[in-house]
Amino acid sequence: MKVDMCMAYSQPSLLPDALDILTQAGVRVIAGGTDFYPALKAGQHPDNLLDVTRIDGFSDITQSEGGIKIGAAVTWSDVVKADLPQAFDALKQAAREVGSLQIQNAGTIVGNICNASPAADGVPPLLALNAEVELASAATGKRVFPLGAFIRGVRQTALKDDELVTAIIVPKPDADMTSGFEKLGSRRYLVISIAMTAVNILLDTQGRIADARVAVGSCSAIAQRLTALEARLIGQVPADIRISPDDVAALTPIDDVRGTSAYRLDAVRDQIERAIHKAVLS
Ligand SMILES: Cc1cc2nc3c(=O)[nH]c(=O)nc-3n(C[C@H](O)[C@H](O)[C@H](O)COP(=O)(O)OP(=O)(O)OC[C@H]3O[C@@H](n4cnc5c(N)ncnc54)[C@H](O)[C@@H]3O)c2cc1C
Structure with missing residues (x-):
């Protein structure tokens, strides 16, 4: 019996596996899905989804001498709870006003910048932090863009079809900022x-x-x-x-x-x- 193709939904835990999946045609990336799902038209069923929220390290916020790294599955609520330098207070204040608690619990900072809406609340605080965006693909490895260069226009970014954003990187701010x-x-x-x-x-x-x-x-x-x-x-x-x-x-x-x-x-x-x-x- 011939079976119609069902929706494929992948939740890999390793970045190389995720990047491999992305080399297939027609794969759509989601994190919290709070921009992705509302944008679907009635009756539209995407049939090949890559969920990045289980990838190792993607839910972490790490701090080192070099700076602060916000993984691609870090949510608004995670940012509010994180112990961050006071230069991040604007990002935390923005996080508390995004949508509602439910949206803050599911929506990610990276999803917000990838959606590239002119009204994305995360973008001004991240621009003021001199944030950079780290991308990865199976073919070309990693590249890093200043956030101002990553967003190219309304709903347009520098992302290629086979690339994921892996993290946002903020150079360590002055402790008194x-x-x-x-x-x-x-x-x-x-x-x-x-x-x-x-x-x-x-x-x-x-x-x-x-x-x-x-x-x-x-x-x-x-x-x-x-x-x-x-x-x-x-x-x-x-x-x-x-x-x-x-x-x-x-x-x-x-x-x-x-x-x-x-x-x-x-x-x-x-x-x-x-x-x-x-x-x-x-
Ligand atoms: C009721 C409601 C209220 C909202 N209120 C606000 C608000 O007040 N302020 C605001 O700014 N936004 C708001 N939003 C929009 C949305 O919640 C945020 O933009 C959120 O941060 C998106 O994150 P997400 O993880 O849900 O993204 P998703 O919907 O999962 O993804 C958004 C886009 O980013 C891409 N993407 C996600 N992760 C990656 C990755 N790692 N690599 C490559 N591409 C990726 C997806 O393919 C998709 O194109 C609201 C949405 C809803 C439904």
């Missing part, structure tokens, strides 16, 4: 960001800004660092900082059902000031 995150949505939980901002700040011994990183999401096709503003902030006292329209001129927000472009630009100026104050008060 602090951070803050601000998200604007139409309500507190289960909402897509109208705009979000992550800031990392290092103060000198006089309380002036010695290093500033400001990243904004939902206000351009790809979340971005505001490098001209970061340079302007050096030497300033946080309490005196006022963000001008020129400071956010690099952003290109759209008008949509969630807010107008003008509203987003206005909100972001306020968010940056708040995130700086949150960072230095932490």
Whole structure:
């Protein structure tokens, strides 16, 4: 009797096995599935899924002199619970506001960046941490991209069909660097960001800004660092900082059902000031 092909669902525990599976045509990768499944059309049944959540080491957050490595199956809830340097507070604050507890328990940080939504809440905090993305394939081995180069556009990344993201790597931040995150949505939980901002700040011994990183999401096709503003902030006292329209001129927000472009630009100026104050008060 001829049997119709059933859905194949693989949950390998070894990375080489996962990469082997990925060399087959038509394999789709999932982690928590919280972006993947809602994006399927009614009646659509993907027939070859590779679940990466059981791969050895993928659920680990490891810290070394070189930096902090966040495995590809680390969830938002894992990040909230992890003992991380205070420079990661913005990422933790973002994690607490992603979706709901159920989404935070299943959804991964790596899934968030691979989905490459302009409204992905993990991207601004990771950009402000100078995060890099580690990829692996059976054919070419490992390669590492700065996060800003990994995300190429709306729902577009540098990933090739035979590649997995294996981890996010954050260079070890200065122990005194602090951070803050601000998200604007139409309500507190289960909402897509109208705009979000992550800031990392290092103060000198006089309380002036010695290093500033400001990243904004939902206000351009790809979340971005505001490098001209970061340079302007050096030497300033946080309490005196006022963000001008020129400071956010690099952003290109759209008008949509969630807010107008003008509203987003206005909100972001306020968010940056708040995130700086949150960072230095932490
Ligand atoms: C109700 C609800 C509320 C939500 N709220 C928010 C929110 O507030 N903020 C927010 O930013 N997002 C939100 N999301 C979106 C989603 O939960 C997050 O983006 C989440 O982090 C995705 O992670 P995941 O593990 O579920 O990804 P998955 O759905 O498993 O995968 C997402 C994409 O990444 C790819 N992928 C995953 N892992 C890998 C890997 N290791 N290598 C290569 N490709 C990979 C998949 O192929 C897929 O294309 C929400 C979703 C839902 C359903």
